[in-house]
Amino acid sequence: MTAEMKDGNRSSKSMLVTRYPSSWWKSKWREALPSGNGVIGASVYGGVQDETILINHLGLWHGGQIGLLPDVSHTLKDTRRLMDEGRFQEASWVLTRALKEKGYNSTLSAPLPLADLRLSMTGQEAFRHYRRSLNMETGEVAVSWLDGEVAYDRSLFVSRADHMIVYRLKSSVSSIDASLTFDIHPSDNPSRAEQLEALKETTDLAAQGEFMSFAARHENGTDYGAVLRVQTDSGGEVRQEGGGLWVTNAHEVLIFVKVFTEEARSKAWSRLRKELAEVSSSYTELLEAHVLLHKALFSSASVELISSEESENYENRSTEELLLTAYDGKASVSLLEKLWAYGRYLYISSTEENGMPMPLYGLWGGDYRLMWCHYMANENVQMMNWHAPVGGLSSLMKPLFRHYDSLLEIFKENARKLYGARGIFIPAGTTPGIGSPTQIVPVILNWTGAAGWLSRHYYEYYLYTGDEQFLRDEALPFMTEAALFYEDFLTEDEEGLLHIYPSVSPENTPGNYMPDAGESLDHPMPTAINATMDIAIIKELFTNLIEGSRRTGGSEEDIVRWEQILKRLPVYKLNEDGALKEWIHPEFHDRYNHRHLSHIYPVFPGQEFAREESPELFQGLEQAVHMRVLGAQTGWSLAHMSAIYARLGDGEKAIDSLDILTRSCLLTNLFTVHNDWRDMGVSMNKAQAPIQLDASLGITNAIQEMLLYVSPRMVKLLPALSDRLEAGSVRGFRCCTGSISMTWNKRTRSFAAELKAERATDITIVLPDIASKYRLTGVDLNIHASTIYSHTYDIQMEPGQVLYIANEEG
Numbered sequence: 001m002t003a004e005m006k007d008g009n010r011s012s013k014s015m016l017v018t019r020y021p022s023s024w025w026k027s028k029w030r031e032a033l034p035s036g037n038g039v040i041g042a043s044v045y046g047g048v049q050d051e052t053i054l055i056n057h058l059g060l061w062h063g064g065q066i067g068l069l070p071d072v073s074h075t076l077k078d079t080r081r082l083m084d085e086g087r088f089q090e091a092s093w094v095l096t097r098a099l100k101e102k103g104y105n106s107t108l109s110a111p112l113p114l115a116d117l118r119l120s121m122t123g124q125e126a127f128r129h130y131r132r133s134l135n136m137e138t139g140e141v142a143v144s145w146l147d148g149e150v151a152y153d154r155s156l157f158v159s160r161a162d163h164m165i166v167y168r169l170k171s172s173v174s175s176i177d178a179s180l181t182f183d184i185h186p187s188d189n190p191s192r193a194e195q196l197e198a199l200k201e202t203t204d205l206a207a208q209g210e211f212m213s214f215a216a217r218h219e220n221g222t223d224y225g226a227v228l229r230v231q232t233d234s235g236g237e238v239r240q241e242g243g244g245l246w247v248t249n250a251h252e253v254l255i256f257v258k259v260f261t262e263e264a265r266s267k268a269w270s271r272l273r274k275e276l277a278e279v280s281s282s283y284t285e286l287l288e289a290h291v292l293l294h295k296a297l298f299s300s301a302s303v304e305l306i307s308s309e310e311s312e313n314y315e316n317r318s319t320e321e322l323l324l325t326a327y328d329g330k331a332s333v334s335l336l337e338k339l340w341a342y343g344r345y346l347y348i349s350s351t352e353e354n355g356m357p358m359p360l361y362g363l364w365g366g367d368y369r370l371m372w373c374h375y376m377a378n379e380n381v382q383m384m385n386w387h388a389p390v391g392g393l394s395s396l397m398k399p400l401f402r403h404y405d406s407l408l409e410i411f412k413e414n415a416r417k418l419y420g421a422r423g424i425f426i427p428a429g430t431t432p433g434i435g436s437p438t439q440i441v442p443v444i445l446n447w448t449g450a451a452g453w454l455s456r457h458y459y460e461y462y463l464y465t466g467d468e469q470f471l472r473d474e475a476l477p478f479m480t481e482a483a484l485f486y487e488d489f490l491t492e493d494e495e496g497l498l499h500i501y502p503s504v505s506p507e508n509t510p511g512n513y514m515p516d517a518g519e520s521l522d523h524p525m526p527t528a529i530n531a532t533m534d535i536a537i538i539k540e541l542f543t544n545l546i547e548g549s550r551r552t553g554g555s556e557e558d559i560v561r562w563e564q565i566l567k568r569l570p571v572y573k574l575n576e577d578g579a580l581k582e583w584i585h586p587e588f589h590d591r592y593n594h595r596h597l598s599h600i601y602p603v604f605p606g607q608e609f610a611r612e613e614s615p616e617l618f619q620g621l622e623q624a625v626h627m628r629v630l631g632a633q634t635g636w637s638l639a640h641m642s643a644i645y646a647r648l649g650d651g652e653k654a655i656d657s658l659d660i661l662t663r664s665c666l667l668t669n670l671f672t673v674h675n676d677w678r679d680m681g682v683s684m685n686k687a688q689a690p691i692q693l694d695a696s697l698g699i700t701n702a703i704q705e706m707l708l709y710v711s712p713r714m715v716k717l718l719p720a721l722s723d724r725l726e727a728g729s730v731r732g733f734r735c736c737t738g739s740i741s742m743t744w745n746k747r748t749r750s751f752a753a754e755l756k757a758e759r760a761t762d763i764t765i766v767l768p769d770i771a772s773k774y775r776l777t778g779v780d781l782n783i784h785a786s787t788i789y790s791h792t793y794d795i796q797m798e799p800g801q802v803l804y805i806a807n808e809e810g
Contacts, residue, residue, distance in 0.1 A: 012315040012316045013304075013315055013338075013341075014135060014136045014341060015133055015134065015136070016033070016134040016136070016319055016338065016342070016669070017131055017133045017319065018033070018131070018133070018318055018320060018668050018669065019132075019318045020130075020132070020320065020668065021045055021046035021130075021132060021143075022045040022046055022669070026188045027188050027366060027367070029043050029045070029364065029365075030366065030667060030669075030671065030691060031667050031668055031671070032045050032046070032054065032366075032669065033046065033132060033134045033141045034134070034362060034363070034364045034669070035134075035139050035140070035141050035156060035157050035158045035165075036158050036349035036350055036363040036364075037139075037159060037163065037294075037349070037352070038058070038349065038350065038351050038355055039057065039058050039059070039163070039352060039355055039363075040057055040058075040164075040165065041054075041055070041056040041057075041058070041158065041350070041363020042054070042055055042056075042141075042156060042158050042165050043056075043364045044141040044143065046132040048121070048127045048130065048143075048145055048152075049122075049123060050118070050120050051118070051121070051143070051154070052116050052118055052119075053118075053119070053165070053167070054113060054185060054364070055115050055116070055257070056111060056113055056114055056364065056365065057114050057259055057261055057363075058350070058355060058356050058359075059261055059356065060112045060114055060218075060224060060261050061109040061111055061112060061431060061432055062109060062112040062218065062219055063107065063108075063109050063110050063112075063368070063369060064107055064108060064110075064431060064433065064434050065105065065107040066433075066434055066436060067104050067105045067106040067436065069106075069413060069417050069436050069437070070099070070102040070417065071416075071417045072095065072098040072102065072417065072418060073416065073417055073418060073419055073420030074420075075094045075095050076095075076419050078094050079091045079094040079095060079446075079502055079527075080491070080501060080502075083501055083502065083527075088513065088527060088528070088587075089513070089525050091527060092502075092525050092526065092527035093442055095418065095445050095446065096442050096445055099437070099440050100440060105440075106436045106437065107434075107438055108429055108430070108431045108434055109432065109433075109434060110368065110370060110373050110431075111359060111365045112218070112224075113365070113366060113368070114225070114226065114259055115182050115216075115225065115226055116185045116186075117165075117180070117181075117182060117226075117257065118180070118182070118183060119169075119180055120178060120179045121152075121169075121176070121177065122177040123147045124148055124150075125148040127145040127146065127147060128145065128146040128147075129144075129145060130143075130145040131143070131144050136298060136344075136345040137294075137298060137299065138157060138287065138291045138294065138295070139157045139158065139290065139294050140155055140156070140157040140287065141155070141156050141157070142155045142156075143155075150171055150172050150173055150175055151171065151172040152169075152171050152172075153170045154169050154170070155167070155170075156168070157287060158290075158349075159286060159289070160290050160293040160352070161286075161289035161290045161292070161293055162279070162289065162290070164279075165255075165257035165258075166254070166255075166256060166286050166290075167256075167257065168252065168253065168255070168283045169247075169250070169255070170252050170253075171251060171252075173251065174249050174250060174251040175251075176236070176247060176248075176250040176251070177248050177249075178246070178247045178250075178253070179244055179245070179247075180212060180228065180230065180245045180246075180247070180255070181205065181212070181242075181245075182205055182214035182228070182244075183205075183214075184196065184199055184200055185367075187367050187368055188367065189369075192367075192368050192369075195368065196368075199216060199217075202216050202217035203216045204216075204225075204265060205242075205243030205244070206243055206269075207240035207241070207242070207243055207244055208240070208273075210229055210231065210238050210245075211227060211229050211230075212228040212243070212244060212245050213225070213226075213228075213265075213269045213272075213273070214226050214228075215265035215268070218262070222261070222263070222264075223260075223262075223268065224259075224260060224263075225259070225269075226257055226259045226260070226272075227258055227260075227268075227269055227272035227273055227276060228245075228255060228256065228257045229255070229256045229273075229276040229277070229279070230245055230247060230253060230254070231254040231255075231256075232247060232252070232254075233250060233251045233252045233253075235250065235251060236248065236249055236251070236252075236253065237249055237250075254283055256276050256279055258272045258275060258276060260272060294348065297348045298341075298345060298348055300391075300392040300732055301344075301391045301392045301393075301731065301732035301733055302729075302731045302732060303337060303340050303341070303703065303704075303707070303728065303729075303730055304337065304728050304730075305334075305337045305725055305727075306728050306745075307333040307724060307726060307727070308726065308727075310333055310334060314332050314333070315334050319668050319669070319670055320668055322334065322335040323335075323662070323666060326662040326663045326666075327663045329659065329663070330659055331655075331658060331659050333724060333725065335662060336655075336725075338670070339662075339670065339696070339699045339700070340699065340700050340704070342670050342696060342699075342700075343696045343698075343699055343700030343701075344387070344391060344393070344700055346358075346362050346696055347384070347393065347700075348393070348396065349362070349363065350362040350363050351396055351399050352399075353395050353398050353399070354398075354399075355399050356399050356402070357399040357403050359373060359374075359375065360372055360374070360375075360376065360380055360384075360691075360692055360693060361373055361691055361693060365691075370690065370691075372674075372690060374429045374430065374431045375403065375429065375431060376428055376429050377426060377429075377430070377450040377453065377454060378428040378444075378447060378449070378450060378453075378506040379506065379596065379636065379640070380636065380692070380694040381694075382453060382454070382456075382457070383636060383639065383640065383694040384693070384694050385397055385697075386605060386643070387700040387701035389460055389461070389464040389710075389734060390704050390708060390710055390733055390735075391700065391704060391733070391734070392732050392734050392739075394461055394734075397457060398461075400454075400457060401457075401458060401461070401474060401478075404430075404454060404478070405474065405478065406432075406433075407430060407433075407434075408424060408481065410436055411424035411425060411435055411451070411481075413436075414426070414437065419448075419485075420488075421484075422485065422487070422488050423451075423480075423481045423484030423485030423486070423488065424451050424481040424482060424485055425448060425451065425485060426450040426451045426454065427439065427444060427445070427450070428444050428447065428506075441523065442504075442523070443504060443507050443522075443526040446502040446503075446504050447503075447504035447506055447526075448486075448489060448500070448502075448504075448534070449506075449533060449534050449537050451481070451482035452486070452538060452540070453537055454478075454482075455475075455540075455541050455544070456537075456540060456541075456544075456606070458475040458478050458479060459471075459475055459479065459544040461475070462475050463712055463736045464734055466758075466759050468551075468552070471548055471551065472552045475548065476545070476552065476554070479545050479548070480545065482541055483541055483542060483545055483562065486500075486541070486542075486565075487561075492568075497568050498568045498569055498570075499529060499530055499570065499585075500529070500531075500534050500535065500538070501528070501529040501530065502527045502528070502529075503527075503528050503529055503531040504528065504531060505526070505531040505582050505583060505596070506533070506596050506598050507523055507526065507596055508526065508582065508594045508598070509523060509525050510525070510590070510591060511589040511591035512588065513588070514591065528583045528587075528588045529583065529584075529585035529588070530570050530583060531582065531583050531598070531599070532580065532581060532582055532583065532584055532598070532599035533582075533598035533599050535569055535570055535584060536599075536601040536602045536606055536608065537601065538565075539566060539569060539602075539608065540606050540608065542562045542566050545558075545562055546559050546563060546566075570584045571584075572584065574616075574617075574623075575590050577590075577623060577627060578619070578620060578623045579620055579623040579624035579626075579627050580600070580617065580620040580621050580624040581599070582598070582599040582624075590624075592627040592628055593629040593631075593632045594628070595632050596637065597628065597637065597640055597641060597644060599624065600621055602617075602621070603644070603647050604647040605643075607711040611648075611649065612789060618648070621644075621648065622648050622650075625644055625645065625648070628641070630660070630682055631681050631682065631683070631685075632684060633660075633682070633683050633684070634675050634684055634692075634695075635661055635664070635665030635666075635672045635673055635674055635675065635692060635695035636692055636694050636695040636698055638658070638660055638661040638664075638665070638683075639657075639661060639694075639695045639698025639699050639702055640698060642654045642655070642657035642658050642661070642698075642699070642702035642705075643701055643705045645657060646705035646706045646709075646719065646720040647705060647719075647720075648720075649719055649720050651720035651721045651722035651723075651725070654702060654705070654706050654720050654722065655706070655722040655725070658699060658703075661695065661699065664678075664680060664682045664683055665689075665695065667691075670696070671693065672692060672693060672696045672699070673689040673690065673692065674686065674689055674692045675689050677689035705720065706720045706722065706725065707719075707721070707725075707730055708730070708733050708735075708740065710734070710736060711736075712763075713763060713764060714763060714764045714766065715735050715755075715765045715766070716765075716766040717740070717742060718742075718744060718751075718768035718770070719766070719768070721744075721746070721768060721770075723746070726747055727744060727747065728743070728744060729741075729743040729744075730742050730743075735755070735761075735763070737758060737759040737761040738755060738756045738757040738759070738761060738797075739755070739756045739758070740753065740754070740756075741753065741754050742754070742805075744768070744770055745770075746770055749770055749771050750770070750771070751768065751770045751771055751774070751805070751806065751807045752804075752805065752807075753804075753806075754803070754804055755795075755805070756802050757798065757800065757802070757803075758799060758800075759799055760797070760799060761796065761797040761798075761801075762794075762795070762796050762797075763795055764786070764792060764793070764794050764795070765793050765794075765795050766789070766791060767792070767793075767805065768791070769790075770807065771807030771808065772807075772808075773807065774791060774805055774807055775805070775806050775807070775808055776795075776803060776804070778797075778801060778803045779802075780801070781797060781803060782796035782797075783803075
């Protein structure tokens with residue numbers, strides 16, 4: 001069977017197919033195809049003769065340093081005094097300078113690549129019909145080609161069931177000649193040479209029978225590494241060569257790899273050899289056991305997008321071909337459909353319910369100190385989880401809560417020593433075990449919104465799961481700590497109104513505080529008063545606290561106090577352009593030339609009001625988004641912008657944002673990068689283009705936002721449907737109390753939906769303008785049509801009831 005025939009047998013909608021191996025100069029890991037089981041990651045480069053499998057482990061981090069945080073809380077008074085005097089530039093640096101003068105220094109850790117598995121194969125002729133593919137339904141990466149008339153196929157997946165890498169080599173005849181070895185992963189950064197040389201001196205590589213073992217020593221003195229076992233068919237032979245293995249005359253080879261961390265190498269090697277020796281299942285049996293777990297997550301929701309302008313052939317195109325089509329101006333519907341699925345795939349493969357949250361590079365980072373490789377909570381961490389509730393993946397948000405809960409005592413110390421406040425202060429950047437400030441700059445230290453923003457995710461998890469115990473034992477305690485900080489931090493003016501300062505709109509500087517042209521600073525003067533985002537976060541936090549406390553019988557005294565805080569917060573304002581102001585205080589002028597869209601928070605990711613409730617403010621939000629400068633954007637900000645346009649009901653601009661992203665910030669393996677390295681004027685102009693997979697997950701969310709809007713009180717079906725998404729279907733999307741499936745076709749004006757209530761449901765549902773009339777049916781349902789808005793209904797349902805919606809003509 002040829003490689004081309006094999007491609008045709010795979011389900012095209014869930015497949016990514018590339019016609020090239022990973023080809024990025026030197027840093028080939030950037031274009032590798034990813035597989036992972038939530039803990040172990042494998043990056044397949046795809047070389048015919050020399051193949052590299054980069055192995056990572058989610059628990060393996062290095063390079064962190066924790067300093068003793070001094071008490072500099074007295075500086076808040078100085079900061080505010082200078083701000084009151086209008087000396088904002090000086091005020092911005094007060095806290096930062098105090099920490100530096102005290103000699104404070106802490107460093108975030110970074111993911112540590114575990115090892116490279118290196119495979120070399122001999123061949124007779126130049127390759128033909130090369131393909132490299134990823135099946136997202138199974139997590140299986142395959143490489144296939146022809147050598148003369150001999151067909152070769154290599155397949156790999158990381159098993160969720162058996163916690164190991166399973167790797168198969170096959171040829172159409174008994175001709176596999178291959179060597180296998182482990183090595184530390186190289187770095188393209190010359191400054192790492194000494195570090196890698198020292199690391200190499202700690203490594204051991206040993207071959208014994210059909211086993212190969214590798215180990216290195218972590219900087220904390222513990223060992224980590226891997227053990228590999230090779231099985232061949234009856235004609236194949238395995239021999240030791242140096243510390244590696246050599247396979248000859250094989251028709252099929254099975255390779256099993258298990259990894260270890262924080263365990264003495266001799267003990268780990270013995271344990272893992274025994275475990276691998278007991279593996280007796282075939283490749284197919286092992287894959288089936290893994291797929292049972294993987295597919296339950298991946299297929300919990302589905303999206304099918306159909307365009308009359310595209311033939312079925314589009315589904316079978318390689319990613320290179322799909323990207324070339326997008327580069328002409330419009331992403332194909334087939335590409336958008338794959339991108340929606342790919343974000344889910346990366347998320348599922350990078351985390352598991354009882355583990356750690358997905359890092360920015362997933363489980364596929366290929367260097368030792370990658371740019372922004374930590375958990376960053378002024379946008380990135382949040383974007384990576386936006387899609388999960390509606391997409392039916394709420395269970396995979398638990399690692400996010402576990403990470404931040406584990407650092408609560410450190411966050412309390414931060415609040416006390418930096419600001420003299422109760423509660424918690426979460427610095428934007430954290431890594432496992434490190435929650436003290438590490439980025440000692442005003443744009444990070446003076447921003448207090450992380451805990452409040454993260455509180456949204458805690459409460460949203462409760463809303464979608466109905467888990468009252470989680471609300472009582474985890475969400476409300478975390479939210480209360482975030483609120484305590486604000487209770488101490490907010491200040492009162494002579495009229496009794498509350499203000500927040502210092503206040504930062506990540507990571508922007510007001511226009512009237514930008515330096516003269518020619519001066520280059522990333523964040524010249526971010527420290528302001530009453531950033532719109534801060535006010536929106538505080539309003540959301542206290543609103544949810546009040547609601548959650550009432551549901552659990554919380555203190556009425558607390559509730560009354562929180563209600564008074566809400567009444568005294570500043571109101572949002574529009575500027576002279578009719579756009580929502582990014583800083584409510586009149587001293588600070590809007591600056592549109594920026595990537596962050598923080599001040600749109602009241603509508604996205606927040607849900608403070610809908611267009612129907614505040615039309616004037618909605619128009620101001622629209623204007624604020626329209627005024628953003630295209631050349632200042634990034635991959636993730638375009639995904640963010642797309643989601644915002646969807647919330648604004650503008651499907652065409654939502655999809656336009658994704659079009660720009662697909663032709664500027666996608667690699668051939670569909671990894672998203674921060675900016676367009678080709679200098680095409682549609683993103684920030686940076687020398688590097690670091691991978692940032694938050695944008696991949698942001699694309700997933702943006703597409704969901706076009707198809708479904710969900711809040712506890714309102715559900716909109718197809719709220720921002722672009723003409724390009726003229727037909728399709730959705731299965732398994734979630735609202736707060738149940739599930740939603742639907743199909744639509746704008747050309748035939750047909751629509752059908754089904755809403756299943758899992759808990760008591762009381763919502764307003766808004767139907768799309770696809771049809772002129774709808775029929776809503778169900779047994780014993782309470783349905784009332786709105787007399788104010790067309791296609792709007794108030795629905796009450798009991799658990800187990802089903803609402804059916806169809807156009808009258810259907």
